[in-house]
Structure formats: structure tokens, C-alpha cells
Amino acid sequence: MRPKTTALQNRPLAALPRTLIGTALAGALALTAFQASADLSSRFIDEDGDMVADSPTExxxxxxxxxxxxxxxxxxxxxxxxxxxxxxxxxxxxxxxxxxxxxxxxxxxxxxxxxxxxxxxxxxxxxxxxxxxxxxxxxxxxxxxxxxxxSFGYEMEIITYPDSGIDTVEDLEGRNLAFTSETSNSGYRAPSALLRSEYGLESGEHFEAAFSGSHDNSILGVVNKDYDAAAIANSVARRMISRGVVNEGDYDVIYTSDTFPxxxxxxxxxxxxxxxxxxxxxxxxxxxxxxxxxxxxxxxxxxxxxxxxxxxxxxxxxxxxxxxxxxxxxx
Structure with missing residues (x-):
């Protein structure tokens, strides 16, 4: 894997702060209130204000x-x-x-x-x-x-297959990019905010989006050239490499975020x-x-x-x- 663009500075996992917003993502979130409020279903009650449903009293x-x-x-x-x-x-x-x-x-x-x-x-x-x-x-x-x-966490990476012609994030224009699902942080939300705010790239306008269903599928899809690129959690990729499902040289990394839980x-x-x-x-x-x-x-x-x-x-x-x-x- 050849890192192309990174928001990390070659720091080991143990040295990373626990809940960093990467430099690029910080721009995407500048106008957003940092304290988000709970939005629980009406089925639930949160009397103690911890933002999760309380255990029933009965x-x-x-x-x-x-x-x-x-x-x-x-x-x-x-x-x-x-x-x-x-x-x-x-x-x-x-x-x-x-x-x-x-x-x-x-x-x-x-x-x-x-x-x-x-x-x-x-x-x-x-x-x-x-x-x-x-x-x-x-x-x-x-x-x-x-x-x-x-210490804990993982990074969102955007990957592509070798010799795809995609060497930078800007090269995604006109190509297809696999996300995992709309509820995924590293597989959809974080890269969407990044691409929109830092690179001016919108899904459906500047690149074609696909949804693979899981990080495993996205990684295999890139390796098999079903997708030009994909946004993934690198922790999943490391586990797939350790099991011999894919090899380190099967894909290149063109972007790495800072650490998420x-x-x-x-x-x-x-x-x-x-x-x-x-x-x-x-x-x-x-x-x-x-x-x-x-x-x-x-x-x-x-x-x-x-x-x-x-x-x-x-x-x-x-x-x-x-x-x-x-x-x-x-x-």
C-alpha cells in the first residue's frame, strides 16, 4: 500500500488522541455545533441526561x-x-x-x-x-x-487498486467510489463531509457512488476492480490482510483520516x-x-x-x- 495523502503525521496508534477530528474534517464541521443533542425515539425516556434510553422503571x-x-x-x-x-x-x-x-x-x-x-x-x-x-x-x-x-480507534482510508490512474483525492472525479452504508461513519459520513468541504466533490455530480454493504465488500471490490475506489475503515483491512484474504500490495491508500472511536x-x-x-x-x-x-x-x-x-x-x-x-x- 502506498500512502498518497494523509492527515496523520506517522504517529503510532498509542500516541494518537482519543477523539480527534482530522484537519480536513475540521473544515467540514466548522459551522456545526460541537455539542449535539439527543434525538431519542418517543418510545424511550432519558431522565439522567446521558443521551441513551433509561431502563424502564416498571x-x-x-x-x-x-x-x-x-x-x-x-x-x-x-x-x-x-x-x-x-x-x-x-x-x-x-x-x-x-x-x-x-x-x-x-x-x-x-x-x-x-x-x-x-x-x-x-x-x-x-x-x-x-x-x-x-x-x-x-x-x-x-x-x-x-x-x-x-488507546483506541481506527482511521478512515480512501483506497484504490494499483495503476487505477487515481493518485490523489482529486482524481476521483469522473470515477466510481464505493461506500458501505449510509449509517457508516468511515464508510460514508466522514468521507462524504471530507469530499464535499475540502475537495468540492459531490456524489452523483462529480463521481458515481455505490454501496457495497460492508467494509469487507468494499475492499474486495477494489481489489477485484469492481470499484475504482472505496472509503473504508483501515482496522477491517488490517484484519483481512492478517487472515490472507487480501495482501498489502493489492490496493493503494490515497487518503488517511485522523482517529475515530x-x-x-x-x-x-x-x-x-x-x-x-x-x-x-x-x-x-x-x-x-x-x-x-x-x-x-x-x-x-x-x-x-x-x-x-x-x-x-x-x-x-x-x-x-x-x-x-x-x-x-x-x-
Whole structure:
């Protein structure tokens, strides 16, 4: 991979601030209020002002299933991640006393609807999908993966295949660019704000947009020359390289952003409070050493689960969403 344009300055992940807005994106967000307000569905109440749905006050409204259903954010081959998460889910079964089932979702919308409909209890939602999940599905994020030193995050990259004739972001004009889905931060919202504000490039006017459905699909689409370029999360690319799905020389990087928070893990708002405590304990007490989870996510620099809050850690993502005119019509 040959980096062409970058907002990073060759800094290691551990040295990166936790919630940076890149220089280019800062221009895109200059006129946007940095403190975004909650936009919860009318189904939910937020008495404590933490921007996520409160647990119901009536015990009769709590959900205490015999089987907890867990879903990881959509990927190109869900069966791979069923194996990656198997050991962790066994640990969750021991911690909660519940059977835990892996639910292989095929799209962001399917994952959101499953939690909204009460069929999904614990999940990892992709960065850009977290606000939608919070506001429309009652998702309560409480943790994400981090490096051993507590640093976390990933970068948005715009990639192309070698000898595509695309050497800079400006060269995207007249070509096609793959996004993942409209709820994705690095796969749609962040690059859209960047291209519009810094380069004057609008989808449908200056380049043709396609939606692949996942970062895996976008990366493979570029490697196979189905797409001229794609906006991706580089953490996904690193994991695909480590598994031998693609090689480093299969694509070139023409832009790299600063760091964003990564996948958030949490539970549905009406899960029984005692069960919530056990679910949280399952994440924070998990021993990564020698696990399939460690083998998979070490390639992204991740080695533990750390506590987070939606209000603090997703502020930059809410701001990017506002810059793109995103609203939530959950009802």
C-alpha cells in the first residue's frame, strides 16, 4: 500500500488522541455545533441526561430471556466471526448463567431492526451506526476495544487498486467510489463531509457512488476492480490482510483520516438490570490471552475492553452526522 495523502503525521496508534477530528474534517464541521443533542425515539425516556434510553422503571417491562442473542457488526463472512466470538460467548454464558446465541446479521439495517424488535439483546454496532442504534433501537453502549495502553480507534482510508490512474483525492472525479452504508461513519459520513468541504466533490455530480454493504465488500471490490475506489475503515483491512484474504500490495491508500472511536458494544435498554451487570462483567472480566478474539483483533492493535459513554466518546461522530444533515425518524 502506498500512502498518497494523509492527515496523520506517522504517529503510532498509542500516541494518537482519543477523539480527534482530522484537519480536513475540521473544515467540514466548522459551522456545526460541537455539542449535539439527543434525538431519542418517543418510545424511550432519558431522565439522567446521558443521551441513551433509561431502563424502564416498571419491573414488568424488563427483559430477562433464557437465551441472550449477540450480534457483531455486519461483515462479508459472518461465519468467520462466529468462530472468533465463540470463546467469548462461552465466557458470557458462564458469567450470566444464560445460553448465548451468535446472530449473524447481513446488514446494518437488519441489526438495528433486530434490536428494535426485541430479538437482539447484546451487540457490537459499527461507529456510524451507534447513534442510530441508540436513538431508534434503545442501544446502550458501555464498552469498546482498546490497546493495552488504553488507546483506541481506527482511521478512515480512501483506497484504490494499483495503476487505477487515481493518485490523489482529486482524481476521483469522473470515477466510481464505493461506500458501505449510509449509517457508516468511515464508510460514508466522514468521507462524504471530507469530499464535499475540502475537495468540492459531490456524489452523483462529480463521481458515481455505490454501496457495497460492508467494509469487507468494499475492499474486495477494489481489489477485484469492481470499484475504482472505496472509503473504508483501515482496522477491517488490517484484519483481512492478517487472515490472507487480501495482501498489502493489492490496493493503494490515497487518503488517511485522523482517529475515530471503533465498534461500540452494549445491550438493549430494557434488559433486566441484574442481567446488565452480568453482561458488563462478561466483557470486563474476559481473559484475552490465547483467545481467538486476541488472534483476530490484535491486528487492529486491540487487546482489552474499556468503559465508554455515548455522550463523551461519540460526540465527534454525532457532529459528523449533523454536518451531513442526518436526522432520525425513528417513529
Amino acid at each position: 419491573a414488568s417491562q424488563w427483559v430477562d430471556p433464557d437465551t441472550l442473542v449477540f450480534a457483531y457488526t455486519p461483515v462479508e463472512d459472518p461465519s468467520v466471526y462466529a468462530e472468533v466470538w465463540a470463546g467469548f460467548l462461552e465466557h458470557m454464558e458462564e458469567t450470566t448463567g444464560k445460553r448465548v446465541q451468535f446472530f449473524p446479521v447481513q446488514s446494518n439495517s437488519a441489526q438495528l431492526e433486530a434490536m428494535r424488535a426485541g430479538r437482539l439483546h447484546v451487540a457490537g454496532f459499527n461507529t456510524g451506526g451507534v447513534p442510530v442504534a441508540v436513538n431508534c433501537s434503545g442501544f446502550v453502549p458501555f464498552t469498546m476495544m482498546a490497546a493495552e495502553d488504553g 471503533t465498534t461500540a458494544y452494549g445491550h438493549v435498554y430494557n434488559l433486566h438490570p441484574e442481567l446488565v451487570e452480568k453482561v458488563q462483567d462478561a466483557f470486563f472480566s474476559y481473559d484475552w490471552e490465547g483467545s481467538a478474539l486476541q488472534a483476530e483483533f490484535a491486528n487492529s492493535g486491540e487487546a482489552q475492553f474499556i468503559p465508554i459513554t455515548y455522550r463523551e466518546n461519540w460526540e465527534v461522530i454525532r457532529t459528523i452526522a449533523e454536518a451531513n444533515g442526518v436526522t432520525y425518524d425513528c417513529d
